[in-house]
Amino acid sequence: MLKILMRTLLILLAAGLISGALYWAVNSSSAQAALGAFGGRGGRSAFGAVAGLGNFDRPGSVLSIFSGGVRGQDFRGGGAAQTLALTDILVKLGLIGLLTLVVVGLQRTIARFIKSRKSAKAAGGSG
């Protein structure tokens, strides 16, 4: 039990270190200047203005879990977002499937290549 607790704390510590470093990077002025190279507009935001974010991204607005105000609407205020979201999930699944196919194919090709090279070497050595 203590072991599990210690391991969990270790994971949280690692996550905390990453988060702390990122928080420092975003809030320190020198890091912001560096990030501004990605397209900052007039110092408003390090990454530049994010257009058309609608109601969701207005700072200060608070949503409760029971409000469900955004459900059925996308971030830009458009409707039928749930249908779009389902399509998006399918697209993402497809992309992951495609990536898996490519990676597994590559792995098998490399393994076959190494195996054939080894067998060729062994055949050369024996002859």
Added chain:
Amino acid sequence: MLNRTNLLIDIGIFAGFLVAMEPGLTGVPIHEWFALALAGATIVHLLLHWRWIVGVTRKFFHNLFHNSRLQYVVDALLFVAFTIAMMTGLMISRSVLPLLHITVTRNFFVWTRLHDLSANLTLFLVGLHFALHWDWVARMSKRYLVFRRPAFSQARPAQYDQPASTPVKIDPTRTGK
């Protein structure tokens, strides 16, 4: 048994991740709480694979070209990307942090942009993570998820396995004759 638990948890995390990636499907408040639960499930996933993590960490520099080394690098990057997605998500939170009376209004647009970037990177790395562990996933799915009908000879009761020419002995005491 542990493999089965691992497989079920992994399927749950994968499905949960896909749903959490679509706030339009659930609404933002559920998206936030769901993502927090996903972080908890990820910790459980890491705890269940702790031996593998420690084992590969120890021999990381021993064997340069090894599959587990690549898996380790991808997994480490995935952990970083997921942590950033969670942290930036909390910074732009509209439901979780306000509940704790914490509001962050500084650099809101930066956090939003970083959240989008890290979430997309996490998706790509999840795909890579899945692909690199494909052999394990396929093996375990075959073992635990695919329903296999027993072979015909095993499904039949033993008495039907006698050749057709063999006469069937009838016990007269049982037939009542």
